[in-house]
Amino acid sequence: MRRFLALLAMLLLGSWTTLAAAESFTPAQRAEIVEILRNALKTDPGILRDAITALQDADGAQQQAAMRSAIAAAGNALTKTPGDPVEGNVRGDVTVVEFYDLRCPYCRRMLPVAAELLRRDGNVRIVYKDIPILGPASMLGARAVLAAQKQGGYLKLRTALMSGPADITTDTLRAAAERTGLDWDKLQKDMTDPAVQARIDANLTLARRLGIQGTPAYVIGDRMMPGAVELADLQSAIAATRQGQKQ
Known part of the structure; x- marks a missing residue:
């Protein structure tokens, strides 16, 4: 009753x-x-x-x-877009897609978590999707790290910027670039490449399609995990994805 x-x-x-x-x-x-x-x-x-x-x-x-349907519809745009920055095992059996903003404090909090995840699991691949949603300084940083790919310096500059002042300026950007061994003049030129802005626009469009409203946001298999999460949560989602791949 x-x-x-x-x-x-x-x-x-x-x-x-x-x-x-x-x-x-x-x-x-x-x-x-x-x-x-x-x-x-x-x-x-x-x-x-x-x-x-x-x-x-x-x-x-x-x-x-609805989220699983959106992730399925995104398909290769999530995990196999040519030129997307990748960290970890490029042939890993599970891909973690991270949507992030360089200035986001919660994204910065996840920097050592991701490093520990890759240290513990050598079969994980992380794809980074830069979505500069926190203003012009975020856009400046996003263009810089994506331009740094042409010098093989995406990950180095990303780490330097996320470990430094959140207020990214041309001066702090130049200091980080020079500290990580990048050619500053080339970086400035590459930041104006229309392909860099096209990549950012594509990331933002994909984030909107998935209903992402803040950073960080993680896509693992058919799951969306919003916000700063614990290492154990990432590991659990990865394990569940591996299990699903066996079935």
């Missing part, structure tokens, strides 16, 4: 208009249901809690299903 009442409460909370439109109940029947629930809630308030929990679970399941 409790389960039945919780179901009625869930329907009333989440889809009463659907019930009315479908004309499943007459107005008198609906009024009677409301009265039954009102009386039941007086004696057992937990019914409402159960209904809300059921609604949240249903919403979560729908969101997960």
